Amino acid sequence: MKSTLSATLASQLVIQCTADVTERREEGERVQIIQEWMNTDEAIAIVLCWNVLGSYEPTFSPQVMTSMLQNYCREEIADAFVYFFYQIAQKQGIEVVEKDQLESHQFDVHLDIGGMATNGKTLGWKPSWGPFKEPYLTQWNAGFVG
Numbered sequence: 001m002k003s004t005l006s007a008t009l010a011s012q013l014v015i016q017c018t019a020d021v022t023e024r025r026e027e028g029e030r031v032q033i034i035q036e037w038m039n040t041d042e043a044i045a046i047v048l049c050w051n052v053l054g055s056y057e058p059t060f061s062p063q064v065m066t067s068m069l070q071n072y073c074r075e076e077i078a079d080a081f082v083y084f085f086y087q088i089a090q091k092q093g094i095e096v097v098e099k100d101q102l103e104s105h106q107f108d109v110h111l112d113i114g115g116m117a118t119n120g121k122t123l124g125w126k127p128s129w130g131p132f133k134e135p136y137l138t139q140w141n142a143g144f145v146g
Helices: 007-030 040-055 060-072 075-092 099-104 113-123 136-142
Strands: none
Touching: 007 040, 007 060, 040 060, 040 075, 060 075, 060 099, 075 099
C-alpha cells in the first residue's frame, strides 16, 4: 500500500531530485527519464513526477507536492511538475486527481524542519538551492517579520 506524501517528504524529494539532476543528468538522459532538450527545472520536475507516481498514492500526494512547489519553489518547476505528471499518469494508465484541482487547490503546507534535519543525512547533505525561491534562512527570518 502506498503512503501519502507529507510536506517533509515532498521537500526532501525536491532536494534529492535537484541534487540528482545536478550530479547525474547524463545518467538520467541515458535511461531516458530526462530528455536532452529539457532545462534544469523540467529535468527536476520529471524526476519528481516519477518518484511521486511510483512511491505515493495518487490523490493527495500530487497535491501536496504541487502545493509545496508553488509555495517554496520557482513557478516554472510547479508548472513543469503538473504538465509532466499528467502526461506520465496517462501513459501509465494511472487514475489521478483532475488537473484543475491539482493546479488550483493548495494545501496549507508546513515544512517539518526537525524532520528534514533528522533525515538530511540520508540525502547526503547535497547542495540544492537552485530551484528554491530563496535560501531557507531568508524564508525563516522573513517569517518573524511583521
